[in-house]
Amino acid sequence: MEYYKINYYDQFKCLADKCPETCCAGWQIVIDEESLDKYKAIGGSLLEGIDLEQECFYQDREGRCAFLRKDNLCEIYKECGASYLCDTCRMYPRHVEEFEGERELTISISCPEGIRLLLAQEKPLFFTHTRDEETEFFEEFDTVLYRFLKETRKELLRLIYDSEISYSELRGQLLGAGEILQSYTDEEDLEEVEAANLWQKRSLTSDFAGDYRREVRGGWKLMKVHCEFRDPGFVQMADQSLAAPERKETKKLPEFDFYFRQLLAYFILSYYTGAAYSANPLAIVKMALFNVELIRSLWQANLECEQPEEARELLENISSSYSRELEHSWENMNALEDLVVEELYLKG
Known part of the structure; x- marks a missing residue:
């Protein structure tokens, strides 16, 4: 059995009675x-x-x-x-994705200490690797697709952490990458595909040319129809925040560009290889982007000052609250995956 743990996995320690939000x-x-x-x-x-x-x-x-x-x-x-x-x-907040002979382990950002640890990482996220002698076999598991996803995830992470492109540019390129990956998944013999060459063969320009904030607003309205939420206070905050006029981009907090890249990497590391079961990597890329864009929109709407510590605490609280609504409900996760396939980030 191969085990892949997010690099700060073993740093996690429950805060117990000191936790600001009991699990x-x-x-x-x-x-x-x-x-x-x-x-x-x-x-x-x-x-x-x-x-x-x-x-x-x-x-x-x-x-x-x-x-x-x-x-x-x-x-x-x-x-x-x-x-x-x-x-x-x-186990909470440890999250496990199961594949034939492999396990991928992350720390959910629904936990206040989990999101704190994530944003405390000053370098790109990665998986550490260990193994033991246990073996297993999954019936009808698509090993070829899974290996393709593992290799292309490395390319997605390189794109996410490319400091030569702005966060705004990254959004479009990430969608373009997802569209390319989906086309290969649908049409090509994946055993013959070299993951490192995908971006060189096709343009990263996405079919989507619309308004990201409009997609966030529309997606949130659809989530309220198709998802069940545990905290009415979070729903009310999101409604008010997304209805408010859009604020200008923050100028004094350039380090937050990296935090949003870390959040994108977190969602990709946690869920992208799960497309081995759905054969829909574009849906996971879209979902990761939507999650971070929603978190980012709520953060910007509620940012009252640009003091880094207060702004980071706000980002931690919003990220954790949203994750609690989404990541611990398979019904909500499946509903959002369906929504991003059918409704969001379509051609502008």
Whole structure:
């Protein structure tokens, strides 16, 4: 088994009761079968906090887990130890993408410490590599497409981190790259394709020549129709922010250009190779771009001063809040993927 971990993966450490946004409230926490068997063996008052039919923890009226204490620490962890945490609680915010013989691991930016770690990286993101002796086989897994995606992801990251092109230019070139990748996926014998030469053979000019902010507004309206949101406060903030007049580009915060590139790289690293199952790399590129453009639009609309520390804190909060609405709901992720295929970044 090959393991690929985002470069700061092992730096993550839960903030526990010091976290400004507990992960033990606001969403259903599903319990895996092995952990549920442990809880049943203990029995007693422990089972009073568990919905055995739905296989999840009960929540109070504020959406807090039945075992989340007032000091924001976990009662199960305190009384039984880390080995009794269910898979969801043990793994979060670690995100795993599974492929035949390989695993890709990232840290979700829905976690305040996760987004802090991401934006603290001063150099381009990359994966570290380890392996063990475990083996497995996936039926009907398209190994050729997966290898093509892994190689072309390197080219996408080179494009994202190309300091010779502005962020504004990057958007169009990234879409153009996605369109090229989709055409190869649809039409070519991928075993014969050299990923490093793709951009030389075709122009990176995208078919899309429209207004990115208009796409963000339209996409957000569609998300409200097709997605379910956990936090009405975030929805209200996004509505107000996107309805407000567009602010001028910030001039005193050039380092934020790199932060938005890091966010693009995060979404590409986390989800691009998942196109091995959908055969639609353009959809993942579009989704990454839309996510970052939405985050960027909300950040600009709510930026009241250009002090770097305050501006970065605002970016962290918006990124984390949006990720909580999107990345932990497969229904929302699938809905957005459908939207970017059918509705967004079409020919201008």
